[in-house]
Amino acid sequence: MASLLPLLFFFFFASPSLVNATSINRDLYHSSADLLEQIKALVHRHPDKLTAETIKTGNKGYKAEITVVTYCRSRKETDDRSKFRILLSFGQHGRELITTELAFRILSVLSEEQFLPDVDAASLNNTLDKLIVKVVPMENLNGRKLVEEGDLCERRNGRGVDLNRNWSIDWGKKEKDYDPYEENPGTGPFSEPETQIMRKLALTFDPHIWVNVHSGMEALFMPYDHRNTTPDGVLSERMRSLLGKLNNVHCHKHCMIGSGGGSVGYLAHGTATDFMYDIVKVPMAFTFEIYGDTAASSKDCFKMFNPVDLTTFNRVLNDWSSAFFTIFKLGPLQLDGNHSKAMASGVDRFVSIDEYLDGYLMERRNRYGKKMEVLDVGMQEIRTYFRLFLLSSVLLLFMFCSRIAKGKSSRPIVSALSI
């Protein structure tokens, strides 16, 4: 019996499940399956405004799917490039359930099934007429399922990769306090199907505003995450000015504002927002942290990242859905129509051969489904072959040209002057 005591002691104090860890409050939170079903039902009830598509891909036996909902008041105009485009992503980290509830709330307000206090319908419609909003309500469905199965601290995807470290800007750099259980960046940039889908979505939609919505603290971040500075120039000032207004109106002035890397207390490498700003040239790229309980035990993940009582749950959803509608209103004013987007993404827009090739290969794979599984040898290998092919073509061309030059130089000069 005495030998059992240390064992009991260990289980009582060391096992996270016994340290009063809060479980998911099912009265407040939808399951992932229910939430996606409710969102699809909402889309079905409002075919004039909403459309939904589910994009699937995978590699090395791992499959992922992402549902994307598009809002456009007159649905026929979803391809209208004169509209102001906004891309929002929620639930990139599995354990941050509150963010996916916010996605549902925003879609409910957009479809006029729920309403914001103090906003009149005429001015709201006037704002929304100018927009196309794409909402990714649950970027990391596989990770979310792990959380629902009881792994309440899981933030990574279904095979242990942090989707907010899998992008190409400063990918793979590890800080001293690097923890693979939190920040595993994957085997290479865009190794994960979820990140591939999001990148393709961003490059084709080409948004004016991107917001990556997280929880764990209350903050309004702008680039950069991988440095402790913000970018220079007018866009940076505009981002900061918009965040200042949001902080005053919706965040009770206590949200942290600034570069992610400079404010959060650690540098993050390979994040989505840095990629959106630097490569997709999204003029206003943000990461919002909408809720955090810093007093909660670090073993009580559900409580750290999500409100656990109805009052706080409703307050967070009300405050932040209002904040997003302020962005919908001020964003186009702040950027002065399409001009700034052209300025940011015009001639200097650069998509590397790797970006292009990955997007192309993924499109082919989507089109041909299983037949293209052969491509699962991996993007890295295909890139290498492609580079070798380019290199050998250049070499051949060079040899060909030098032969012609030799031939010409051996010809007598007088012949060229004969007439």
Ligand SMILES: [Zn+2]
């Ligand atoms: Zn997060």
